Amino acid sequence: MTTTVTSRARLARFRAPGGFLLGAVLLLGVAPLVLPDFRLSLLAKYLCYAIVAVGVSLAWGRGGLLVLGQGVFFGLGGYAMAMHLKLADATAAGETLPDFMQLYGTSDALPWWWEPFRSPLFALVMTVVLPMAVAAALGFFVFRRRVKGAYFAILSQALAAALAIWLVGQQATTGGTNGLTDIQGFFGYDLNDPVNQRMVYLVIAAALLLVMVLARQLFVSRFGELLVAVRDSEERVRFLGYNPANVKLVAYVVAAGMAGLAGALFVPAVGIISPALIGIVPSIGFVIGAAVGGRASLVGAVLGAVAVAWAQSTLSDAFPAAWTYLQGLLFVVAVGFLPGGLASLATLLRNRRTRPDSSGGAV
Template identity: 65%
Template sequence: MTTFRSAFTTAHASGSSSRWRAPAGFVLAAAVLFGLAPAVLSEFRLNLLAKFLCYAIVAVGIGLAWGRGGMLTLGQGVFFGLGAYLMAMHLKLADAELRDGPGSVPVFLQIAGFDAVPGWWAPLASPVVTLLAILVLPAAIAVLLGLVIFKRRVKGAYFAILSQALAAAFAILLIGQQSVGGSNGLSSFHSFFGFALNDPVNMRMLFFIAAGTLLAVVLLAWQLTRSRYGELLVAVRDQEERVRFLGYDPANIKVVAYAFAAAFAGIAGALFVPVVGIISPADVGILPSIAFLIGVAIGGRETLLGPVIGAVAVAWAQTTLSEQFPSMWTYAQGVLFIAVVGFLPGGLASIVALLKRRRAAVAKPQVRHATKPEEATA
């Protein structure tokens, strides 16, 4: 009876602690982003952190699709680029309107030989239409692609290769389109929904917008993973055929996760443009898509905050090492990735759990030794 009561108390305490662990982590992250970071970082470093938070938003979606759903998404640059180019086109139209009046043609289009704004650009002059397009278009394209891919039961390495091919095709398409800047992309933005981007106060505001968006995305992902849908998504990852035998369509479950990941990437791309000040095909092709994935793998794809930590840590390390050793970052990134995959498959987020297991393994023999019958009779 004593043993049962002790076990029940331990389980209850463990459940209570895990119940409060996620909210406590959320509050700590909010305190760091909104209190500590603005207080200790310079304007330049704070702007860099805002850029890294955009990467972290993409990573949350990859963690949901890959970590929980088992979909190795190597083409998130497509959705990141869609959101980024939608925002960039709106900002270019807004700058032209402020400079020359409504209906003005941006300077780079004039240089490219355009006498008028392309028809498919025109709706993006509206901030409301732009925001709706950023939220809806990447997710809608992901739904269409997902239905075609997952209904045909394409998965594993085949899905990864296909998603990577889509990223390559998208980058090549952008290079050939002078209406979106071609290989140079779009840059030199002066305002963001009426706020001047050369004002340090407004750049700080962008950091807070990026931080708030990241926290909102993490909260949404947390709710999804705790829901009935989150359980189904993990079940599809582990035993897809059994889920199908239970009457669920695994393709529909995968499509939802894929759409959320695409929507998160589109939002991140839209924030990336005013923060960094440029978007080009080099930011949305194969290499950026793989870089997103590396951050998630290093941080821990099966956890909620692991992808965030990994994305920010890898991006920060890249910037720091590139400043000191410009030619060494690629090698350091490769060594770090190999080390994590070889010795920490769960990523950096699994270090705490690994230490707990080792501590329990060390303590367990001691408990058994103390309860030997001969010692008890002695």
């Protein structure tokens, strides 16, 4: 008996690095070899959603913060990247202004807030720093005054709606409803070349793996323990002498940074960023993937996000009406009846087999 326990414990120690290695081999080795170019670029897009889901898993799954406005941070990262790429495209074509500004713009000067995005370094830093700064500003004011639960969810959702509406209104400087489209180059590489698309995929896959390692380290750190404690009983954490507002703020800001990174990588992979990709509906979509897979489980959230995005793009073309019903039903069943997501199914079944009376309260 003791030997099996110790061997099992020894195995468990290798489970996370082993799983990581397996994921890395699948994403970086197997997928580019077996998938045709078209499928690979779709997978690149799904992996961007998965990066957002990692942040959602941190903030919502572990921290209990229902982040319904991740589209804002995804969009800020995406627009920061797209602005630089549009400017680079224009420079390469010998123009002074991006193409859409020549169409709609009233003045021929570049708006002042576009100017710094000429620098690739500035743009790259901004894709992550800008979302984190916005999240920090909102989070600081909201958490400090103990605005929580549904109030926080609605405020973050309103932020997504407000940004989308604002972008639509600024036709001349942000491309309005169309967004920033038709992006040709990525730091000097032509995105129409399949080889470069493959490179973009590899960058995204590597970023996802990196973000997952970061999130896992946070999960198992003291901070991660504290975050779960704040989720489960904020008052007790406060009585212990910690400030829950700071804990929540860090989780929210890190999640925002991940969403910004995902948005920035989404742009070269798909070639467009627009208000339709960041409003209320896509923002809820980011959460749903994590909910279906298992909000508190890192792997569950990632797989859930990829699976939902895959189902969305395959089924919605073939059966648009049936897919919407299925999607609605999926949300209802996954959130209502399986709050731990698909990731908790395995635990539930295992617990049922060994201890019939415990109901495996994974959340």
